[in-house]
Amino acid sequence: MIRLENVSYSYPDGKPALSDIHMGIRKGEYIGIIGRNGSGKSTLALHLNGLLKPGKGKVMVKGMDTRDISRLQEIRKIVGIVFQNPETQFIGRTVEEDLAFGPENLCLPPEEIRRRVERVLAEIGLENYRYHSPKTLSGGQGQCAALAGTLTMEPECLVFDEVTSMLDPDSGKLVLKHVKKLHEKGKTIIYITHNLEELHDADRIIVMDRGRIVLEGEPENVLSNPFLLDLGLTPPSLMDLAERLKKHGVMIPWEKTSSPSSFAEEICRLFLKT
Amino acid sequence: MPIILENVSLFYSKNTPLEITALKDVNLRIEKGEFVGILGEKGAGKSTLIKLFNGILRPDSGKVTIDGLSPSSKKVKSRVGMVFQQAADQLFCRTIYDEIAFGPLNFGYSRKETEERVLEALEAVYLDRTMLSRNPFSLSGGEMQRVALACALALRPDYLVLDEPITGIDPSGKKEILETLKKVKDQGTAVITVTHNLKGFFPLLEKIIHLQEGRISFQGSRKEYLETENVPLPPVAAMMRELKSRGIQVNPAVFTVEEALEEILRVKSIIEKEKAEKQPE
């Protein structure tokens, strides 16, 4: 669905932020992207709907080149991005107006726009803040509102750039559940995060370092790869625990490390069986 | 002398339909040299609470004192170093050097002393010296967060007040910054931090304050926190509590992977021994 071919990019004043990226994203895939600070994750995200144009190489979205200005509108309809910093992405004066901004640009009929706004407000739990200015929301509420602003556009492919970084664990889990639901509905998901525990359900994880893709594969393999430590990344703690228990003969299968309760359940099963 | 809050309440957009009670009857005391974590759901009032500590916000009712003084007095300002939730908001200079030097210069330190402090602060957040001449706004999210923290560290404050200081920082960076904070604390500075990152911060926290809809719903030591119902826990602690509730006799007050490993293996050997004793019958 999206293809990057030999993409390189340098910011006007800086050293290369992306070098020679080659990757393909299939429709309906759920991809996690990790990597240390400044490794180029956000820069990569901005390339996916043509907000940045590759310096070298090309980015194709459903066969459309992002450098082709006449197709940009169509590309943005397909690929929606939720940025890392919520408060620079608010456009409306009220939360409601902000959520409507995207669909308005898609020229949807008014009742459809209102239906989407209502639905997303309820899903994300922002009904009480409908008339508040998005700028006065708390960090976490703002992050939810930014997420909602892209959800109302209902793009086929969603790019999330550290969208749960300011959320408390419970709200973060809710957002993650929502992302999973979108994935089940057939949307293509690209999920950038520093919290590796969130990537349990991804189909594929891509690890970036200094503008390059250095590791790629299924979560099970990538997250337990010892090479991660050299890249400044640490495995999720429950996985780590499972890995260490393995050395003492307690085998916790990978699927069970997704949540504390499934982990505990598995231990009980192992220990208490007669 | 500590930070003391007495019956503090604060409202936003007072007397309008959009009125929000951000803090309600908050009583609080933070001693010098403590490591305090402020937890709570989104919108619970955490950021609002810490903005009281350096006078950016003033309570609608109640009283805030720091070392017996009002937080907006100049004397107090140099003792409280603050990092906001949105690091990008906090940066305004042309280069990173100017940014970090702004505080010390403002409090009248010499150029030489300032430079020393800048370099020390930069090192403490593990940034490279080549960064010094860069524009703060051309940084990646995590890099900005580090610069913001360096700005506060350069003040060498008595109270270091942080709003989610390790959001957007990669896992190994988190570890580094946590170490820095521990060092700062060991030098006698009180570190007060809002955080959602229980996994990283839990081993450091001495005191925990949990806010819920503007009220303090829990205040106490880490140990007491682990025994409280309905509060978020780091994954390992949550798993241990779950084990206990399923009837395995582990000590749930555990939160690092190493301790959990030890505890599980201990229980395992006990269970196996019991089984072995039962078998011959």
Next chain:
Amino acid sequence: MQEPVFSYVPGDSFLHTLDPRTKLAAVMLLGILTFRTESFFGIGALFVFFFALTSFSGLPARVFLRAVRPMMLFIIFIFFAQLFFTKGHVLTSFWILHPSLEGLQNGLRLSARFILLLLFAALMTASTDPSAITCGIERMLRPLPLRWMGVNSFELATMMNLSISFLPILFERVERTKAAQASRGMYFGKNPLRSVPALAIPLIKGVIRDAEELALAMESRGYQGTRRTSMHELTMQRRDWIFLFALILFAALMLRF
């Protein structure tokens, strides 16, 4: 915490449900009326009309006080300027000031008119969602041949939207920069000569950066400055026509007497 002067108060009263175009037209008509009405009786009638509308709107009096208060100094200034500098029957004299009867009348009239304008404007903005106002303006402008001037009504509406929100953005920037500087020892209080330059440069840079990021965010959400729809469905209902008809009748009566 500071509040915006003209701000929307959500509700579902008769006034809230009117089409924004109706309300825009009404405010324009009432504005003209206010400045065409010479007699105190007429001005009194307009005040009565205002209170009647207000009672329909269910809006708290605070909204209106807030709209008038910041302008009060200006209004008082106008009143006294008229009072003292209009030639006519001198009422009393003290020192070099000679307040005249005509001055008193002019002063009262003019300040009453300003207050009326502010009140009607506040009534509209408080009962209409701001985005609906711009949507209404966009619709009203659509038939005009704006294309000759190199813009279209959509662009104009977005521009308006953004510039209405520009002031709050600017204020917010000021607040943020101030907070950031204050927490690192900058002391604003007494000396504006010191604090203004310290604020101005970061402020300008901050606003430019905000604008750049805003542009990026808008682009990312498909904004192109061409045709777009709106969340608000604008249809003139029967009550809109009735309201406008009643208003025109009222205006005709006012202008007649």
